[in-house]
Amino acid sequence: MKALQLFLITAIAAACLHAQAEPLPYSAQQPGYHDATVALAEYCLENKLYSEARALCEKVSGDKAARAKEIIAECDGKDDEYTAEAWGGYLDRREGVNARRAAGAEKAGVAAQQILQIDPDHTGAHEALGHKWLDGMGWLTADSYDLYSGLAQKLADDPDKPDREVSWDEPYVLVGEHFTLVTDLSWKRAEKYAELLQRYYDIFFELVGDVIPKRSDPNVVWCCKDSATFVDFSAELGFPMGETNGGMHVGALQAILVNAERCDYVGKKNHAKDNLARTLYHECSHRLVEIGLRGRRGGWGSYELASTKEHAWIVESIAIVFEDLQINGDKYKLKGLEDQRTYTIKKYWAGGKGKVPSLKPVLSQGYTGFAGGTPISSVEKYALAGSVAWYCLFEKPDEYRKPYLALLVDYYRTDTTRRDFEKRFGVSMKDFQAEWEKWVVKLK
Secondary structure, X not given: OOHHHHHHHHOOOOOOOOOOOOOOOOOOOOOOHHHHHHHHHHHHHHOOOHHHHHHHHOOOOHHHHHHHHHHHHHHOOOOOOOOHHHHHHHHHHHHHHHHHHHHHHHHOOOOHHHHHHHOOOOHHHHHHOOOEEEOOOEEEOHHHHHHHHOOEEEHHHOOOOOOOOOOOOOOEEEEOOOOEEEEOOOHHHHHHHHHHHHHHHHHHHHHHOXXXXXXXXXXXXXXXXXXXXXXXXXXXXXXXXXXXXXXXXXXXXXXXXXXXXXXXXXXXXXXXXXXXXXXXXXHHHHHHHHHHHHOOOOOOHHHHHHHOOOOOHHHHHHHHHOOOOEEEOOEEEOOOOOHHHHHHHXXXXXXXXXXXXXXXXXXXXXXXXXXXOOOOOHHHHHHHHHHHHHHHHHHOHHHHHHXXXXXXXXXXXXXXXXXXXXXXXOOOHHHHHHHHHHHHOOOO
């Protein structure tokens, strides 16, 4: 499979194609451009999304500047009240504005690639570039469409095993209601994990869907049977990973890449129940959080998260929470942190010689800092992040669930520095450390 065939990943778009939108000014230098921005800010103000209203208005100039300043003043001293309904409604409106701005750009004769920087879903721009839409996978190059449209099978149709040999060049493509699994695993395993992902989706939103909205983009999981295939595939995409990487969510590509061979090896070594499922749930949580809280953005929008200066821990924390999800038909269990995380806690922190790390240095790290191995190892960082998330969501939900999820939203909005920890959580970092530490060393 050639990397050139995989434009589809960079061009995955909304499940519902836009109808012809009424054009809007598409450049901030054009008269009337800021009208739509202020209208978005008015929606945010009305729905108590004060931080976003302020952020929108700070970019407004011209004849709407006076109203923008009034909105900023109305937001002063007010805390956001994030709900999936309000935030999802805002993303719908923002994407609708971008669709209309893209229509304006198309009318002005702007190049198709530039139009997709404004609206990644723009039908005319994709068609001008020769792309075709495939349900469950999004916009594809013509070659990719010819390949995958012939391989795609809908889970809802209860498909039979195809009468052919599976390979990475001709994988199984199982299209579910919420996730599409592209894989060269055996048919039995491919069916199993494709169906588990649909169930996982419902459970995810059952637990955090009051704040994180559902979004309609295709969610494509590329699961390589062999480590060598995974290494080659990730390199072709421009995000090279090694054989010891189990998986990764690549926000810029809107894709999930999984190394099944590595997942199986680690699972066997650690006596894990199903380490491949664990990895899928972890990486798919990243996908649902990012698309749910950031929406669809054109251009280099996905790279904004790499500029964050603090609280990068929260990205991994929400994914770690779902690692121990155990699904059995209509029933499921999410009993606590997965064994590898609790093992780390017991090994490094508990017992007579154990020392629980300080939260402040880790929580203060941004994207680049958290990715490194200081002030504690990455293994410990993941255990720390996951345990803090679990503590907030399930051990002390009355006190900390709401501020934790609000911080998660703010991180994906790249706006965490406005309030310190105490203002967010209603407790000093020192006191939070003491109560969390007392709980974490007694994890079972």
